[in-house]
Amino acid sequence: MNKSASNSMLEVVNPYSLDPIGEVKLVDWPTIDGWLNVASQLHKQRAKWLPAHQRIAILKKTAQIMQGKFDELAFQIANEGGKPLIDAKVEVTRAIDGVELCIKELSHLTGHEIPMDLTAAGSGRMAFTTREPIGPVVAVSAFNHPLNLIVHQVGPAIATGCPVLVKPASATPLSCQAFVHMLYEAGLPEEWCRFAPCKSDVAEQMVTDSRVAFFSFIGSGAVGWRLKSKLAPGTRCALEHGGVAPVIVDETANVDAMIPALVKGGFYHSGQVCVSVQKIYVPEDIVSSVAQAIADKASQLKVGNAIQADTECGPLVNPNEVERVDQWVNEAVAGGAKVLCGANKLGKTAYAPTVLLNPPKQAKISTQEVFGPVVCVYGTDSLSSAIEQANSLPVAFQAAVFTQKLNVALRCVREIDATAVMVNDHTAFRVDWMPFGGRRQSGYGMGGIGHTMRDMTQEKMAVIKL
Known part of the structure; x- marks a missing residue:
């Protein structure tokens, strides 16, 4: 209060x-x-x-x-x-x-x-x-x-x-x-x-x-x-x-269209949305390039007072949240996560848009809702592994898949445990007449x-x- x-x-x-x-x-x-x-x-x-x-x-x-x-x-x-x-x-x-x-x-x-x-x-x-x-x-x-x-x-x-x-x-x-x-x-x-x-x-x-x-x-x-x-x-x-909104990417995804969507879904309202993009699973052979593309765009976002017309990422709701997000990021980095952008406080009230590559699976940033401007990208060796990881937590809300393959899209819609699975769109999409809510916790x-x-x-x- x-x-x-x-x-x-x-x-x-x-x-x-x-x-x-x-x-x-x-x-x-x-x-x-x-x-x-x-x-x-x-x-x-x-x-x-x-x-x-x-x-x-x-x-x-x-x-x-x-x-x-x-x-x-x-x-x-x-x-x-x-x-x-x-x-x-x-x-x-x-x-x-x-x-x-x-x-x-x-x-x-x-x-x-x-x-x-x-x-x-x-x-x-x-x-x-x-x-x-x-x-x-x-x-x-x-x-x-x-x-x-x-x-x-x-x-x-x-x-x-x-x-x-x-x-x-x-x-x-x-x-x-x-x-x-x-x-x-x-x-x-x-x-x-x-x-x-x-x-x-x-x-x-x-x-x-x-x-x-x-x-x-x-x-x-x-x-x-x-x-x-x-x-x-x-x-x-x-x-x-809330949830820890998972996104699955396959090799056929339209990267040019996907990156702006993921950045918007991950950093809209500085990630303080219950279905913000938080965890992105990408095939190992393209994970570095996809993660870097996300980081390049995220690092260009203007952080500042929300009442200024050119601000793209505002503050977190209070200084305690800035400290908590920073602690979670530092824990992940100490455990081996690679920082591609951000990972630093911008004063008492704001946090830099952050992209982490391959944080530890047991870190807080991987297992709990960050509710801050942090997106994590993980390399995966198969679609089955990506789906398994997406379903591995006791929370289940909205999820997404980016692919040009109909069979991949339909498999993710069927197998991801979520109330809604977005195909070629970010997890934070919503219109106000659609059903919206979480499963499990x-x-x-x-x-x-x-x-x-x-x-x-x-x-x-x-x-x-x-």
Whole structure:
């Protein structure tokens, strides 16, 4: 948590300069307790449910307000989160599209007819299902996409008619606060969405409260799985953690097209993305040339304050992360990794884009999510070996393969343990309507606007005897 001016205020800083840029008031448990009571009553009293047309109107107005504040929102993302301004503008576009997607998905959030006369027991009856809001939602979010992640968690709750309390990451609460206020400006009654920055012990009490019907979490696996284990009986959840996104390259890959994609996928937001390119497996006879090509391009990236228009790689979220990444890199180098570029701190808040060749397989950089601007390249002697290494960790999220051979592409799609395998594209590709989430330790459930909306509703069946 950023330094607080007092026990009740959270100071927000620019992660590159560490200059204060704002503050938000921390919410205490008695306040959250009252909000949960109101949320629970809103759900129980069906006469108070917001009709779909009203929710649609609010979301439409919200998207319009966001569009009018486009540059302000992009600057705020860069200023509090360290995402380069050019990428922050893309995030705002996606966030606006995400709000509009919530509206579109409502028309697909339907029930269906159940045939009843398939046996004599069901004869003379008709049945159909509808979908209802699941109840109060608590969303806990991450820092790396401070506006779009909030849209993905809060937008579906508003669209489906669920009251929601949202706790942003302590490093990046300002974008979340802005979005909640825009919802209010668009006509959403405040009791339907509460901005709840709070200390970790209060957050845990909120998440594990029995009045919570659905828990949406984006963040570290250690925190997510711990909170899931403490949820009240009956609380549903979705967890999105990280991975160590593997990429497999074969001899036929189009190198000219592949290198820019790998550099973008590995160093976008300085690698602080849950599906950033981290591990690249390349045949031994071309591994040195491919790794050097990646390093040559990565070394040209401009590192600096994210609010500057020409910055391509911003800071890490806080100085402790710079120290951690540096320790992991030094461990790998001591174990025999070859440094092709980077491997050095750029002051307290930034780390140079780094490419390592053949780090030890047991090093932290090879076995854990680095969440920093480091890409590792490994030589392999066969496709089977590359796939085996790609599947060797307890995390599984998105992966990729670069090849011009259809059989290689299809084999990787079939055999790599991942929720999505990109063919001739980097692992960090995403559009907001696709299913998005991790397997095994990388998460629980599936994100994406439409999938989240289904999670935040529950099916009810009516059986009518004729």
